[in-house]
Amino acid sequence: MADHMSVPGDLDGPCSTLTTTQPESPKIPFHKKILLKVHQLRSNRRLCDVVLRAGDTEIPSHRSILAAVSSYFTAMFTHELMESRQEVIEIKDMPGHVLSSLIDFAYTGDIELNVDNVQEILSASSLLQIHEVQDLCCSFLMKQLDVSNCLGIKTFVEANGCPQKITSDIDRFACRHFQQVAMGTEFLSSSSENVSSLVSSLDLKVSNEEEVYTAVIEWIKQDPEERKTHLPSLLSHVRLPMLSVSYLMEKVDTEPLIRDQPECRDLLDEAKRHHLLPHQRDIRSPIPRFHPRKSTVGILYAVGGKESSESITRSVEIYSLLDDSWTEATGMIVRRQQLGVGVLDGKVYAVGGSDGSLRLSSVECFDPATNFWSFVAPMGTCRSGVGVGVLGGAMCAAGGYDGRSCLNTVERFDPDKNLWSNIAHMSTRRSFPGVAVYDGQLYVFGGNDGTSFLSIVERYDPHINRWLTIPSLNKPRAGIGVAVLGSQIFVAGGNDGTSRLDSVEFLDIRTNAWQTVAPMRSARDGVSLCALGNQLIAVGGINGPSYLRSAELYDPVSNSWEDLKSMQTCRAAAGVAVIKC
Structure with a gap:
């Protein structure tokens, strides 16, 4: 898998209606010619009406171009804000090379993404509300997705306002590869929210519910004093009634983490009753743990x-x-x-x-x-x-x-x-x-x-x-x-x-x-x-x-x-x- 790529934006469109008698060559759409010309003017500091500053980096620009590509700049320049009248605008907490890449994108529609810069660029494009770059970053991250990084990528894209579809696609990937994900260090160091979201899914792909129970217990044991308070909630998402009687008695009932918490013992007793009293099972129960996962x-x-x-x-x-x-x-x-x-x-x-x-x-x-x-x-x-x-x-x-x-x-x-x-x-x-x-x-x-x-x-x-x-x-x-x-x-x-x-x-x-x-x-x-x-x-x-x-x-x-x-x-x-x- 490639670790970097140059990503074109959506700048293609209808060609100019002008004709030429010169030898045929690839035609550049009229609107792109205009943007390239404006970019050349900017490079020569011609007709620029604002300078963006990030640290020691100064970037001459045109307010109209910035406003056209960024909702952040649209709001800044079209409302009675102090920045709308300033010639130099300070962009804080953003590396100069990242801001420069984003402003170049505004003029060219091109940006280079790689594993070293994609997180910085996604964070900056989220701040400046350059949605096209956000989408390109999300697409790039999805191509890098694997069992060792999917939970971290999910946390990052959620924090940067990526579309819900991206988060859903990552959830689907993690569910389909749960066995490998649960064995990784990222899972064991993940937040309780991420673990809960994963083990509560009906679409979790597992051979049996034992895999889910084992994953939860292993996550708790990474830091038992800090994490044991999360066990009752996480265990409620494990479908204990779907475990065999022998597994419940030999593994779950003997686990000290379970025995030490009344809420966990209650869930275990509930699972035992499910097996002891089959005639009392309610197929209409709205509680998910009484229903098997799709994969089983x-x-x-x-x-x-x-x-x-x-x-x-x-x-x-x-x-x-x-x-x-x-x-x-x-x-x-x-x-x-x-x-x-x-x-x-x-x-x-x-x-x-x-x-x-x-x-x-x-x-x-x-x-x-x-x-x-x-x-x-x-x-x-x-x-x-x-x-x-x-x-x-x-x-x-x-x-x-x-x-x-x-x-x-x-x-x-x-x-x-x-x-x-x-x-x-x-x-x-x-x-x-x-x-x-x-x-x-x-x-x-x-x-x-x-x-x-x-x-x-x-x-x-x-x-x-x-x-x-x-x-x-x-x-x-x-x-x-x-x-x-x-x-x-x-x-x-x-x-x-x-x-x-x-x-x-x-x-x-x-x-x-x-x-x-x-x-x-x-x-x-x-x-x-x-x-x-x-x-x-x-x-x-x-x-x-x-x-x-x-x-x-x-x-x-x-x-x-x-x-x-x-x-x-x-x-x-x-x-x-x-x-x-």
Whole structure:
């Protein structure tokens, strides 16, 4: 990276309309010719009407030029200030060579910046309100940004009134490189305000919350007597409830800095209760530490689906909540729509579905470690419109359509034995149901029995191998998305036989009752739904005339949906799954 550059200002513009018969040469814009001529006059001390003095340096200038480039001089020369009548104006606390560079810029639009002078020039241009130079200095500093200096640069640009976007860009850089930043001496010597701003960010890129906790404790230990008063505030920004129980007990609970302060012990007790009483977790809590950071929620896989009325895809895309971006992943071996998708041992399984001609019994498995799909044992029955849930280290495929009738049969896949076996039948035949797992039990919602759309909900208890009927959906629907947040199971979109739906309802397991929440921004039949952290992502579907590639996010804290970056491919009746980081 270059450590200096000559930076041109924005002085280009329309050329003079004069013509010439001389040999062609690069044309200098008329206004720049004028400025260069005025600069020559200034260099010869001709027609100057003011002298700026900084220390032993005197700089003859023209008031009109200074006022045109600097709000500071505009105010000085156009108001009844003493300086407006002085022939020599003293500029205090500014090196002469820095002032000279800035006045040269006023006449030429050029200034040389390097690592040795950029801080002086930025400070001086901020004082004199020469905004173009401020912007050039900020751009130069951004090019020098690295993990060893980003926090210092942030402090400096904030002190010199740089645009908020610059500060935001530096924050984003520091968050994306937090692991390296936190290991540097600049972090350890940084202010409590800088540390707080960093560790409170939802966009902090970390593998786990342990990294954040460790960084805070290491910062305190650099000067414990002086800094320990900041620990309760900083620890409140660490998402202690997201730490494992073993880490809380073995690391946090035994840390003397934590044990010595009641406020810190209260935060630790709060995190312990989060683990001990999972049924009392409130997904609508506005307190940030009860919600995981974007970088730790996992990666969403959108698998297969129907792109259009004629096209079924084998493609796969993955979504990062931190980046709000979709990227193409390795495609399946077989084209599939109306499939079920589940995750076992960090691997994605694509189950059954339809290739447009046949109902499928085949099952594929994607291993992120090898980046390959491979076949595993097929189901005993072909199933399109199948619902899939992972229960106790095994995967269950419920219902579906075999080409002749809707099914009430359920199969269980044991990945260790690579074997499917039958479990108890559901009481109701159904294709296109929604499936979820909560507290070791399998829930199946709605669907279509071949004649009507269903609101019936069943729950499977593996301990007694039996299905039980529980309160029905508020509205019959098939082609739905289902996902679990806290102790609530959400059901979104689908089709009720009359229209495609945008409505969303949830079953509160604690009360065994249904409630509605804000509808999605778009009706989505054949929608895929999953939880990322404490939020929901609705992916694809069909809204009537169009197959959708859009996605939207539900925030239970605000009870609202917002649009996310769209997929590259339209997908209806696809499958989604999340692999944890």
